[in-house]
Amino acid sequence: MWAYSLAIVATGSLPSLPTLTSLALLAAALLGGILILPGRVQLLPLLFASLAGAGWSLWHNQQALSERLSLNDHGADFVLEVQVDSLPDLRRHQSGFGHSLNTASVHFSARVIRTVAAVDAEQIPAGQLLDLTWYRVDDEVRRRLRGGSRWMLPVRLKHPRGSVNPHGFDYEGWLLQRGVYATGYVRPQDRQPQWLGDKPGLVKLRHWLRDRLLELAPRRGALLSALLLGDRGGLTDEERRLLRQTGTAHLLAISGLHVGLVAGLFLLLGGFCGRVIGLYRGVTPRLLGVVIALVATLAYTLLAGAPLSARRALVMTWVVLFAWQWRHRVQPGFAFSLSLALVLSLQPLAFFAAGFWLSFGAVGALLLGFSGRQRLGLPSDEGRADLTQRLRNSGAGLLRSQWLVALALLLPSLLYFSGFSPAGMLLNLVAIPWLGILVLPPLLLGALLVATTVGSWCIGFAAWQLDLLIRFLELGREILPAWQVLGAPFGWVGLALAGAGVLLLLLPAGLPGRRLGWLFLLPPLLPMLPAATETEPHLRVTVLDVGQGLAVVLRTPQQRLVYDTGPMSGSGWSAGSQIVAPYLLGEGMPGLDTLVVSHGDRDHAGGFNGLAEMVPPARVYAPGRLADRLRSGPQQSVSSCRAGAQEDLGDLQLQWLWPQDQDLSGEENDHSCVALVQWRGVRVLLAGDISRSVERQLRQRYPNFAPVDLLIAPHHGSRTSSSADFIRWAQPASVVFSAGFRHHFGHPHPQVVQRYQSADAKLWNTATSGAITLVWQGRGSLSVEEARASGPFWYRDTGLVKF
Template identity: 35%
Template sequence: MQCASPPASNPHVGRAGIAAAFVGGAVVALWLPFVIPAWACVAIGVAALAIGATSCVMHVRACLPWIVLAAVSTSGFALAGWHAADALGARLPASLEGQDLRIRGRVVDLPDRDARRVQFLLRVDDDASQVGALRGRVLRIAWYDGGGAQPRPVAAGSHWEFDARLRAPRGLRNPGWFDSERHALANRLTAAGYVRNASSAREVAAPKGLQAWRADMADRIDHAIDAPISRFIRALALGDTRGLSDDDWATLRATGLTHLIAISGFHVGLVAGFFALAVSLVWRFVPALAHRVPRPIAMALAAVAGAVLYTAVAGFALPTVRTTLMIAVVAAVRCTRRAHSSFDALSLAVIAMVLVAPLSLLGAGFWLSVCGVAWLLWCLPNGDGGVLRSFASAQAVATVGLLPLTVALFGQASLAGPVANLVAIPWWSLVVVPLALLGTGMEAMHVGLGEWPWRAAAFAFDATWPAFEALGESRFAFAWLPEARWFALPMAAFAAFWCLLPRGVPGKPLALLLWLPLLWPSRDLPPHGAFRIDVLDVGQGLSALVRTASHAILFDMGPASHDGYDAGERAVVPALRALGVRALDVAIISHADSDHAGGWHAVRRALPIRDSHAPDGSPTPVASRCIAGRTWQRDGVRFRYLHPTEHFPYLGNDAGCVLRIEGAHGSALLTGDIGEVVERTLVRRDPAALRADVVLIPHHGSEGSSDPAFIRATGARVALVATGAGNRFGHPRSEVVARWCAAGARVLETAAGGALRVDVGSDGPKTAARRETHARLWDAAPRSGHGAGLCYRRNDGPGPEE
């Protein structure tokens, strides 16, 4: 495998340079920690265009290329900033949150059903009868069952009217956690909510349109195959991944096959190629057609038609729309019948994609598809060497070139991916997908015609899937990597570029060192005698990680609910992996309530755990019990339980474990959900043991906790409270926060600041909130200047969350 030499320097501004400048400016605008007003973006864009045009008219030869690049970059900055401001401005106003609103609109995707709810996207009607802030907007709605009764069936393409309670998109902010607020911005979601007063809901119109057709076709696939493997044929034929389980996705991630299983840019390109090939064959058999339309132009037009058709079948999903736009630009370049390099065509396609949808830069798919094509165009400029050798070279280039991106975006590297893709790409793409599409096309012409192609596709897929499942379960299938610093990605990308240069280029072994900040980042663990507490953002629940120089303790695992949400799986485990925790020395379940113990099973499945503690009488399966007086010491830090005492009955919250952590430079108290009765008991029994620099406020700051005597006994400088944004309990209560603030503590809250970090070292407790250290313009937390701190609240009124 040899890649082309770096291009020679060119005094002129090429299309690739313009595309890079345009995308670079847009990226800067989207990753600023604040929103630029729309009017300012318009002014910046107009000024940039005026400067660029003036320079071209005046022929400023000496600096024209740099002026053009600066103008283009500024234009990209202004465009992306304007779109971001517009999308954020469309979010549900705070004045409408928590109200019951009458909404009418059409279901614009395939509803996702589980045991207790159905979720779907709804586009609100754009008429005067709807709330002004919601007209024409897209909402994510959940319809829960009521009293054990299933919600009424909501079909794709149907028109509904119901009452809903909404709130602006908001998610959790943790290391390694999927950023749902960024996802909502990229997809321009205005609000999320749930149906209220289900008895008053009514279906205004029956299902119709493209989405209704996709839902009907998905049902036909299930009926034709009548086996669990049908879920994969639905995904490949229609982009319908609703049937894929968490285990399925885990296997796909471990084997690096996620990009193949749902309709993606790869499949759109494949269909476009089939259409172009078919037209080419027709033109060869009927040469007279070339007199009317040249064969290359006919092939280009056919490729666009095939891409548009397949994109419609996929419901115009963003990755397919992006690829179709790229194909259309390349086809347009081909139709000009002028010589253009592949890089020129790619550059024009990138510019077109960003012009049409600049917010797509927030998604991983844009970067993986564009960078993957760019690597292949650079490293595989010709087809010499045969099909097998070219395919193996392409796989090697994609693996090395895209590894920095996959690690930075997903925090993992699939070690089995190259091997799995060598089999899956040709077999699924050339056998399974064509059969699935053939069945869909034949079924669209007449009911029942698609059964045999669908069954053949299922048979072909099932021939390989068990092997991929076994490969994905191997401990060597993939590796989770800790979160790296910002400079690690560009260093690794440069290292990949250098490693892929032609043979004979010096310095390749040294270039490998540039991978280290990404693949082996520093975890910056506390020194001997110091410790760190990370209170994770898990919603209305608790999970806190305690680290010493070589010791990791997890205190509670976050909530789990009956509707399928598991904070252990979705927040705690990803955060632990991003923080570099490969195993837990001790897992503590303070008590068995679901908001503290709900994620225990997910954590236990994902990580090795050397020891686990829970109160005596707790139903949670653990190795041993927490009991007052039990101690252990690691790395100069002492851990001791203060509660419950021996023979204390299991009473839920009040029987919860209370852990004291004492290092060389300070101490901390983790309290769980104990109430005032237990707090007063601890004060009477051993007030000196309660003295701590950092305290986890008991019971999320409820009114039945944080007794004044307990607060005075702790003398805390920092008080942490774990709560969910806008929770129905009103936690933390304003009077509780006021008592801690009056005692001199700085109160920090996960609902406002995301994951909270406290380092207790030689400089005293140092705090950081994730939403402040990793600020993004799409953050939903109010930017009042106080960040996660709550001591600015008035003592005589409710806090903003209440």
């Protein structure tokens, strides 16, 4: 099974998918080579298992790529009959700086029943999954848009696609793993949406249970829903922040604790029923309890949405139940490898998800850390052990288990979440038993008896205990060191060394060389080490892929500067916290020297709060009165950018070219801070969203302006900017457009692209290349890296033509 699983992972990790014919030729060559070897009897099973895993992974991944909306139909309009396939997630709209608005949107998944109309596009096959958003919904829509409801909806659909940035969340891969055919939004202005009724089913039952939990426990109902149903959409920002900072977010994962409790509860219930039957029939059906437990765990896993952690727990629980029924001893490693193989069979791309490593990493650490551990002594010694000694042994085992899990999850936490919580190990010593004894059992029993008075009482008790647990975590956050923002080990070599260190420390005590693992863990625990090794002079400019917005990172051995923070969506998603900060941390930059917010437009300044919270800047520049709005504390230096001023930022020289006036709001495009950054003769021009009017004034103010090596195209390449005279004035060698993929603004405009091409400038666009990094090792030596040119196979399956 290990060979089968490793083949699935290896095939899914390839930069491009081979054909099935290529795999068959490779299989024939390997088979021929093995048949002439003396150990072929042992090697043939491994070969066949590996080929089975590789073949299944290859076929599945090719199917996943083919079952997506064609790029030719990207942005097409449809009228579809659909059924809501998820619990709708209501999201309040926010302004660019996090202030709540009075409007809301609903995000939900839906299955296509039939295509009613398609405007200049192919019909969508029935059964395909869509991720949809309904903006500015009214109360009537909120009431009727429920799990299992059927609708006739006018929608505009898009090819599943996301921003591609180093160290960022792979939204495109997440959609591919879930089998999403297209994303899009409802367009009521095209046609009146029509509610067609509700259809009974599992999704409707989940929605009804969520409503009951919110009704019976209004204070903690959203948390109870997350614990029981895996639905985290109702959690508040404060609840999410608390769980993350205390290292207890994993408590909401539907895992072995949940599935094991369900199995135990129904195993006891089945055993009781079997004994009752035995009283009347004279024979007790031993299999009844196991069958009931198997069915109950499967039903609960489906009710919880079948997340990856629950699937792993389900398989391992079933293995234990079958072994118990047939009185066979099962090695824990067998159950672990079997669950790994089955999870990867169901979803060969599951290993790209954080939950895969968190779930299997925690269980694997416990199995490895406690392997071969036996208590020495005679049975009589065990019998004479007093209660204090037993409690001490139990406490030591519990402490060790938490230490093993915390150690195993350190690297996944740094890789996926850019930090870890030192307090998590101690708080989990209390939180896990509390949840497993006082919250989950009454919650599960209450859900089973939800229509009765006893069920309501159980849910109320679970909510009360959960509220006490949350208060305990809030107290722990104040006393203990909470979330520490750190990046992953720098580079693949650092990551491999850190992984080896974790593996050594997880080994059972007493093995030689085990404590050497601490040496390999120094890089992630001391994040200043990667930066300290960068002695080679260089300038690295990364234009991040933030969609329709802008975020540029400039880095030298002595300076870390960010120009603009990307957009913030109406639902609260922030490019600052989700793209810019993870990139900085992943590149070994836990601190930020300089942050420039060019102007107050949402697509440039929207991510400010999210970025400043995770990576606080030492100094901030913004135009006019916007600088005062961005002041977040007395320790932060906030200044206005003003034409003519110059700043020496380590080995960078920054010259402000615009604006001339400080008495302005800083909100308009023409208020943008225009900066010329120089490093060893390399000149980078950052122009914000200026229009032709400002371009003309720049030409007049700086008539002898020298050519620039890199220009970030003004206003994303809008036709209101980048005039022919401006291009002749700047004479850029390279130009980068930061724009959304096939956005309705149409950036960059074809005429603008043509003007830059006529000036012999090299052009890049984040919409087609992902994040773009330009590196100067010295004057004239430029190398360019495109995020979509490296990474998983689905980045390359675009068929797009670049400049």
